Amino acid sequence: MESMSNTPFYLPRQMPAYGGAKLYDSLVFDALSDSKYEIHMGRCAEKTAADMAISREDQDKYAKLSYERSQTAANHDVFTNEITPIQIAHNKAPNGFTEVTEDEEYKKVDFFRFSKLRPAFLDAADGGTITAANASTLNDGASAAILCSASFAAKDRSLKPLARIIGYADAATDTIDFAIAPHLAVEKLLKSTGVSKDNIDLWEINEAFSVVALANIRLLDLPIEKVNVHGGAVSFGHPIGMSGARITNHLALQLRSGRLGIATICNGGGGASAILLEGL
Template identity: 60%
Template sequence: MAGQAPARQAALKAGLEISTPCTTVNKVCASGMKSIMLAASSIALGHQDVICAGGMESMSNVPFYLPRKEPSYGGVKLVDAIVHDGLWDVYNQFHMGNCGENTAKVQQITREQQDEYAAMSYERSQNAAKKGIFDKEIVPVVIESKKSNTTVDKDEEYARVDLSKFPKLKPAFVKESGTITAANASTLNDGAAAAILSSADFAHKHSLKPLAKIIAYADGACKPIDFPIAPVLAINKLLKMTGVKTSEVDIWEINEAFSVVALANIKLLNLDKEKHVRSSNNKHVGAASGEGTKGSGGNLQWRRRSLGHNGRGSLI
């Protein structure tokens, strides 16, 4: 329940000038990435010299809806806004998880493969956290209360997972033969990420050393039920646009509301799973955003951890 114009609220509460223009983007999962793309376009056109862009979501604060009309006898049904506005395929009238199940069936991706990928993702996060890889990119958040204040300076999810429970969990969307569970799907989270973009002239003038250069970006769209493979369309468009081959990209980061999303894209693009979010040594950088009717409330964010590697090439 952020209220009106959340991007404007974030800018002013961060101490930016009152004259700072702000724009809120809603492209559900891809909102944060789209804000990066729009910022890059604005800078390329010479409209701005420097822009802060990113994404934010607080799913713990998403409200329940009540009908505006006079309630009927027998009570009123509450509507969960997380599902209604973020996780519901309005074209097929079922949960986005059912779209993921369809992709798993079409691409022949098993429950075991999804659990294995999810466990690997958790283990990578745990190992990276132990090595302090995330320390420089996390801004501590102080949660105030009447009794005491709590400082959150680490991601919470990877620390509380029990990998031994993965095989025991029941399917979340298709009872009998389902492959997607609470373990191999993303959890409900609060979080935010942002990056500063500038023109080369601005960076040079202010003696700033860029983390990366955005060469190109692309969108892709497909049937709503096929949203898990939409990144393939955007990525292929981007590679064609730049003349870059998949073998020349060392870091791949694909938004994964469900493990099946990453696995399907890895399969269709014939990628090396070990290179999916790893350090790199090549020269190509791009940003791709795929869109079917994706929904997790606008929380695909610019992933600075990919740019923070020692290498020089990534596709996000």
């Protein structure tokens, strides 16, 4: 579970003898800052964009694709069995509550504004390419999964497993290069399981920024037609503590029997995790 809207502000334990105390936003300070280089994660992602010559136009184009895919998937009820409706108290609602049954971000997009937005982390004159449009948004969310052994599932005939875990791997690089860490985790996973990437039917690469997906698609030489086929964090949002579970659950629900899929996600410490699933 992640509630980015409820993250607190910090105050120093000891008040200064003179002058005011400074508030620290824990969302930025703890969640979205590189503790080694003391810069925002967006600045780190800008380095990846520069290193790999991934332009703003490339990122905007990918972001539009993410939104279009999520819109199409929602219109075809792809997420019906994936999203659990929740009720939120609302005094002005007829029943005293509002029921949330779908993600909201993909409906808010205005493609016309994409080219007009200023870079969020570096000025355009300094090569800034990442904007609010081609990065993921700040969101609340929760995701849950049940894991059990094959023997346990066999004993309880009421259980209908969606997928089995063939393998998983973690890998890391320098913190400033966190955006490319997923390809390291995936390569380690494929080597340990002896599976060729050509045999992977579906890929879920968490879209912390559009450049993350684009960089790892290039580094792994993946066909974009198999990656994030129903959109990703750019168009759904990225509640940072739950996104890994979300993409894994979505992958498990989409894999047909015998098909293989990989989900991978980076973290702010320069690391990444990857998991290989087989649909049942």
